[in-house]
Amino acid sequence: MNHSVVVGIDGSAQSAAAAGWAAEEARRTGRALRMVHVVHAEGGDFARAGQPADRLPRSVTEIRDRISAVLPDLETTCEQVPGTPSYALAAAGERDGLLVLGSRGLGGVTGLLVGSVGLRVAAHARCPVVLVRGGAGGTPGERGEVLVGVQGDRPCDAVLAFAFDQAARRGAVLRAVEARTTPAGPYRTQAPLEQQAITRSLTADRLVHLQDALGRWRERFPDVRTRAEVVDGGAAEALLEASHGASLVVLGRRAPGHPMAAPRLGPVTHVVIHRARVPVAVVLHD
Secondary structure, three states, rough: OOOOOEEEEOOOOOHHHHHHHHHHHHHHHHOOEEEEEEEEOOOHOHHHHHHOOOOOOOHHHHOOOOOOOOOOOOOEEEEEEEEOOOHHHHHHHHHHHHHEEEEEEEEEOOOEEOOOOHHHHHHHHHEEEEEEEOOOOOOOOOOOEEEEEEOOOOOOHHHHHHHHHHHHHHHEEEEEEEEEEEOOOOOOOOOOOOHHHHOOOHHHHHHHHHHHHHHHHHHHHHOOOOEEEEEEEOOHHHHHHHHEEEEEEEEEEEOOOOOOOOOOOOHHHHHHHHHHOOEEEEEEEE
């Protein structure tokens, strides 16, 4: 049973946005809010970090107090822990099953990636990680669509379970999008076919697979309205375009196939995290 929604907080505007999202998520789901501030320290030693174990930075307590003022009935804790931020936050989220972090997206120079802690946690954590950009739209209280990226021939149960649960709790439409690229020709048939007819036929076939993947989840969540779409082109661009009407984007991260392999975010997830204006959830799957 998940008892808390965990949010990493460092006093920044991004972590304040994450704390607000996490607080609403906790309120909606009847869970407590656990705010975690990590002080970088070797060997778990606060003294080496030059930070008293019981003294939170003012910027952190201000965010905590704002949350408590807006949601006074929400059970809220705010703790300070020593360690490496990415590892400490991942461990905190794994204990309770959901971790929320602030995300800075792209920096001022095109292609310059920032928010490295969020990226590392999203790539390593064993629990779902929601990345919330400061000033981004999409909160748990909104009824915008829950958008999920899907591969119809390789549906990921963990990803769909998370997406359907989020849509059900929000009373939102679940929009499942699969991107595909038309294979290069030539196509040999008994009769000449136009390229557009071939594309329509292939897209219709993929849509059947996608509908099948969603079928049993519709049975588990009968109140969730769904939309299934197969679009031609790149997955990242398709998901970014679809995210304009969403309150949350849900993407999967494949577990490493070998125990010694380094965890990583796929290229589509990497692009969407940095460019989407709404919160993005990254869910580990087999």
